[in-house]
Amino acid sequence: GENVEQHPSTLSVQEGDSAVIKCTYSDSASNYFPWYKQELGKGPQLIIDIRSNVGEKKDQRIAVTLNKTAKHFSLHITETQPEDSAVYFCAASIRGGSTLGRLYFGRGTQLTVWP
Amino acid sequence: KAGVTQTPRYLIKTRGQQVTLSCSPISGHRSVSWYQQTPGQGLQFLFEYFSETQRNKGNFPGRFSGRQFSNSRSEMNVSTLELGDSALYLCASSLAEDRPQYFGAGTRLSVL
Numbered sequence: 001g002e003n004v005e006q007h008p009s010t011l012s013v014q015e016g017d018s019a020v021i022k023c024t025y026s027d028s029a030s031n032y033f034p035w036y037k038q039e040l041g042k043g044p045q046l047i048i049d050i051r052s053n054v055g056e057k058k059d060q061r062i063a064v065t066l067n068k069t070a071k072h073f074s075l076h077i078t079e080t081q082p083e084d085s086a087v088y089f090c091a092a093s094i095r096g097g098s099t100l101g102r103l104y105f106g107r108g109t110q111l112t113v114w115p
Numbered sequence: 116k117a118g119v120t121q122t123p124r125y126l127i128k129t130r131g132q133q134v135t136l137s138c139s140p141i142s143g144h145r146s147v148s149w150y151q152q153t154p155g156q157g158l159q160f161l162f163e164y165f166s167e168t169q170r171n172k173g174n175f176p177g178r179f180s181g182r183q184f185s186n187s188r189s190e191m192n193v194s195t196l197e198l199g200d201s202a203l204y205l206c207a208s209s210l211a212e213d214r215p216q217y218f219g220a221g222t223r224l225s226v227l
Binding site for chain 1: 119121146148150157158159160163165170171173205207209212213214215216217218219220221
């Protein structure tokens with residue numbers, strides 16, 4: 001099955017700096033890549049997603065890039081704020097395949113933004 | 116629009132008991148998936164339902180089962196609980212299998 005690796009496991013940045021989280025996947029058939037933010041005591045919240053026919057997608061301070069050839073995708077957060085502190089998960093899925101909507105998750109990155 | 120609702124939020128059970136968790140998806144969503152989250156294994160897929168049919172199942176023992184009702188609400192059941200079943204159980208709903216999934220807050224299960 002699909003294997004998603006995520007780095008780093010922890011990331012500390014100063015408020016206003018940028019944060020980058022990277023993920024790699026193993027199955028070239030994967031074609032949908034969402035990112036989730038999970039705060040303490042809450043479920044994962046979808047923050048941005050990208051499909052394999054797009055190389056980059058941006059939503060305000062958040063952007064995701066995808067390199068299909070290298071099978072890696074990254075989350076970029078600019079102008080970080082303390083409220084961005086949370087655990088971030090990347091995931092991969094094969095839409096239209098036998099695994100249907102199943103998401104394969106990375107192990108998560110604990111992002112801490114210091115004021 | 117209300118989000119995904121999971122009940123109860125917290126459960127404490129003892130080994131050997133069984134438990135039923137409930138999930139109400141976002142209105143209009145017909146696909147429901149369940150995931151188990153633990154510090155050791157991370158987020159792992161349990162199963163996926165669409166229109167009352169189980170469409171996909173993860174690599175969990177038969178003690179884990181689920182179902183979906185005609186109103187898209189879903190339940191999962193774990194029988195003969197083991198200590199290792201302690202986890203946060205998350206439910207996610209989507210309009211269809213190829214659409215984004217939105218998670219509930221989860222049910223925290225502790226097995227003593």
